[in-house]
Amino acid sequence: MEKIAVVGAGLVGSLQAILLAKKGYQVEVFERRPDMRNVKLSAGRSINLALSDRGWKALKMAGVDEKIKETAIPMYGRMMHAEDGTLTPQAYGKEGQAIYSVSRGGLNQTLMNLADQYENVHFNFNKACKDVNLETNQLTFSDIETKERITYQPDRIFGTDGAFSAIRARLQKTSRFNYSQTYLKHGYKELCIPANSDGTHQIDKNSLHIWPRGEFMMIALPNIDGSFTCTLFFPFEGKNSFESIKTEEDVLSFFNTTFADAVPLMPDLVTEYFENPTAPLVTVKCEPWNYSDKIILMGDASHAIVPFYGQGMNSGFEDCSVFEEMSTNFDGDWAKLFKEFADERKPNGDAIADLAIQNFIEMRDKVADESFLLRKKIEKKLFTKYPEKWMPLYSQVTFSHIPYATANAKGKKQEKIMDTVMADPEIEKKWDSDEIEHHILSLI
Ligand SMILES: Cc1cc2nc3c(=O)[nH]c(=O)nc-3n(C[C@H](O)[C@H](O)[C@H](O)COP(=O)(O)OP(=O)(O)OC[C@H]3O[C@@H](n4cnc5c(N)ncnc54)[C@H](O)[C@@H]3O)c2cc1C
Structure with missing residues (x-):
């Protein structure tokens, strides 16, 4: 039986292990961390995620x-x-369409539990991948507790070890491997809005809350225990920045001025601000995602993106579903399968990486803008009347399976059309008119 190593039991690795197990392969999963099902998850690290x-x-x-x-x-x-x-609500899509707040740890654990039900899956925790011999496919791990060196020689390797992937790091040393890593000037810090004493949510639980403030913003996603996880996206340096806020007074004065309605909801704000980590936001692009018929990269290992479209995990999961579809009539030619997958996914990984950066500006700045809201209203009308001709970019990315690269290209075309339409000085008065509708249709 074909032996497969999945390196990294995060969200993507755990899901991919299930899909490989279903096909009957012998799957060894190696994870640097201890088994998260037996340890307390650390606070302040991306507690929940938007699943779409x-x-x-x-x-x-x-x-x-x-x-x-x-x-x-x-x-x-x-x-x-x-x-x-x-407060201004703004629907994401059509009636009933939603993105879902899920617990990162809960989702990861559920996937691991399911993978564990397959006899042909075996998890190896506390095993940090250190190297891959590209000629023999031998993996070397270090046991985090015992420091012992362990080797394993599978037929195929799935590199799902995240943004700072050890598997990718090895490929970076091969000839003609492209790699880029770009940090935003902003980082993030997680804070908490706890539940009411009866376990209910203090603010509307069926919304993603945004406090857009131009250069920075805070968002909040609901948890099932009644709390919200807030994330402050903030510059590292400058006038208003992680660097400039040094004391308790600084925190309170900044939050009271900037996020005044949130402060009464956050009793532990000051403690959390100083205790919770500040983390950077990175975009990683690389190519090729495969090494002959031996290695394939998936998830953040091949395309780490900033979180502003809520698509990092979703795009990693889409890697798994696309790989699954491509391997439906698999004829045993792994080199062909890996290459086809890598060629197909790479442009889409790049596209969602770019879209995620663009959406940061939209979320922190434009969502509060009157003309942006009017734009959205016009687009919504078009989508309702002519769904086959016009789908807003957000819906293409979030509520469809249109490849990201196609969505990005269509979105750019639509944006140009909307720029022309919004340039009409009377647009506020006549946005709902037949004239505007015909004008847009003529430009599509
Ligand atoms: C603040 C924030 C908010 C986000 N919000 C969203 C969202 O709303 N929606 C969304 O879709 N995405 C979101 N994301 C992105 C999402 O978290 C990632 O895209 C997703 O976790 C990628 O999954 P992965 O399995 O590829 O990588 P990871 O989740 O990073 O998992 C990698 C695994 O590999 C292990 N590992 C690493 N190195 C080694 C090694 N050398 N040896 C063995 N194991 C190793 C790690 O311990 C980890 O378990 C967000 C990210 C951040 C930072």
Whole structure:
């Protein structure tokens, strides 16, 4: 039986292990961390995530979607919090369409539990990958506890070891391997809005809350225990920045001025601000994602992106579903399968990486803007009337399976059309008119 090593038991590795197990391969999963099912998860590290259609499709293929849905909270739209506390809701898609807030740890553990049910899957925890011999396919691990060196020689390697992948690091040393890593000037810090004493949520639980403030923003996603995980996206340096906030007074003065309506909801704000880590935001691009018929990279290992489209995990899960579809009529030619997969996914990984950066500007700055809201209203009208002709970019990315690169290209074309339409000085008065509608249709 073909021996497969999955290196990294995060979200993508655990899901991929299930899909490979279903095909009957002998799957050895190696994970640097201890088994998260037996240890307390650390606070302040991306506690929840937005799961959307691309992710659900892959989870369904693995047969785990229903289980995940039990604890997923639908968020039907954004809820914008203005500085004066005014709330403006904005639906994400059509009636009933939602993105779902899920617990990262819960999702990872459910996937591991399911993978464990297959006799042909075996997890190896505390094993940090240190090297791969590209000629023999031999992997070398260091046991985190005993420091012992362990080797394993599989037929194929799935590198799912995240943004700082050891497998990719080895490929970076091969000839003609392209790699780039770009950090934003912003980092993030997680904070908490706890539940009411009766376990209910303090603010609307079916929205993704945003406090857009131009150069920076805070968002909040609901958890099933009634709390919200807030994430402050903030510059590392400058006037308002992680660097400039040094004391308790600084924290309170900044939050009271900038996020005044949130402060009464966050009793542990100051402690959490100083205790929770500040983490960077990186985009990683590389090519090729495969090494002959031996190694394939998936998830953040090949395309780590910033979180502003809520698509990092979703795109990694889509890697799994696309690989699954491509291997349906597999004829045993691994080199062909790996290459086809890598060639197909690479442009899509690049596209969602670029879209995620663009969406940061939209989320932190434009969502509060009148003309942006009017733009969205016009697009919504078009989508409702002519769904086959116009789908807003957000819906293409979040509620469809259109390849990201196609969505990006279509989105750019639509943006140009909207720029022309919005340049009309009377647009506010006549946005709903036949004239505007015909004008747009003539430009498509
Ligand atoms: C603040 C924040 C918010 C986010 N929000 C969203 C969101 O709302 N929606 C969304 O879709 N995505 C979101 N993401 C992105 C998402 O977290 C990632 O895309 C996703 O976790 C990628 O999964 P992965 O399995 O590829 O990598 P990871 O989840 O990073 O898993 C990699 C695994 O490999 C292990 N590992 C690493 N190195 C080694 C080694 N040398 N040997 C063995 N094991 C190793 C790690 O311990 C880890 O378990 C967010 C990210 C951040 C930072």
